Amino acid sequence: MDVLINVLLMIGGAVTVFFFGRSIFGMLFSMDSQRQYQKRMRQLQFTNEGESQSDGTADAINTVTTPIIRYVLPKLRPRDKEQLAKDLKIAGWDKTYSPDQFIAMNILLKMIGVVLGGAVGFLVSPLLGGILFLALFFGFTFLFNNSLKEKKTKIFREFPNFIRIVQGYLTAGIPIAKAIEQSLPYMSPEWQKIMKNFVINTNLSSVQDAIVILNQEVDIFEVQEFFSLIRLNLEQGINIKESFEGQREKVIDMQLEVMLEAIGRRQMMATILQGPLLLTMIVGFGLPIFYSMFTFTSV
Structure with a gap:
């Protein structure tokens, strides 16, 4: 009786593994076929200069943002996507990110910044962890806003x-x-x-x-x-x-406004650069004095 039960369990397990493996392989091959189809379709799209667009970055972005778009974004209240689409187009980021992908990438980098920054701050150095956290948490949005502002300035200029x-x-x-x-x-x-x-x-x-x-x-x-x-x-x-x-x-x-803005920007940069230059001069002139003082003290 025990032998019969063991045989039935083995047969049932084999059947289960067979159908499970069949569904898994079918899903994998289906996904691979879909990826190949999308890749071929993207390769048929050309830029204004007649060169095919590189789809490696787009595939990577699509891969890492799809789970967040599917599971996280429906539970959040994202920013105005219509305005975001306009800003992406002006900044030239629309070729890489859709509005959903941009929001998802921003969320992903913030999550990575919290985890990685905390881990590095705890294990290596709090200062390095803080820098890493700030770079990942705010860097993506900062780069986008800077690119958007620069393009608008060029258009207006x-x-x-x-x-x-x-x-x-x-x-x-x-x-x-x-x-x-x-x-x-x-x-x-x-x-x-x-x-x-x-x-x-x-x-x-x-x-x-x-x-x-x-x-x-x-x-x-x-x-x-x-x-x-x-x-x-x-x-x-x-x-x-x-x-x-x-x-x-x-x-x-x-x-006149454009010229005044350019002059004001140059004046601001000149003012900002005065601090590091002054500090460098102080350090440069002060090092020999400090060296002489320490040498005299040691003597």
Whole structure:
């Protein structure tokens, strides 16, 4: 009787292992096939320069953020994803992160910062642990905000030049869509990217709709105000050339503001650098004196 029970248990165990292994291998091969399919589809996408995008980083980010997106984010109240998507696009991070992936990566790095910083602080050095904690906990958001601010500053800084370049073509009687298209080679890289999308949207729908899309993507008040005025003039049948000429004083004010901002930033950097330079000079002049004092004391 015991032998029969043992045989039945062995058969039942073998059957269970067989079906469990079959389901596991099936799931693994299915996931592998899905990954291969996604990889092939991504390899068919090309950048503006015709080069295929590297998908290694995207795969790694997708792998580490998927569990948090699936299990953690539904239980949280994340930040405004629509605004985050705009900020990611302006900063140029939209090619690497979706809004959900960005939030998940931020949460993951904060968790790693708490665990790793605490472990290093307890086992190695509290100072090193604190530095590691701060770098992982705040570094990701700091880099993103810094990149976003830098891109917005570049867009705003080149905005007067953009108006001046397009105004030259409008003066020759060229329509605004064609004037912007012909002005692309003379624009900054940031404005080239924005205006390429504008020209595409103009060809697909209309200038008014393209302006609405541009104002949604570029979250800079002065730019939105300028293009909203152009859209209003188009709807009222006012000549666009007169609209650009009417912005002459505002453009001069913006150029002055940009110059004052650059001067203020340089003054701030010069003030900040004075402290380390002064400390270095004090240490440099003081070391021989301290050395002589200690040598005299030892004698």
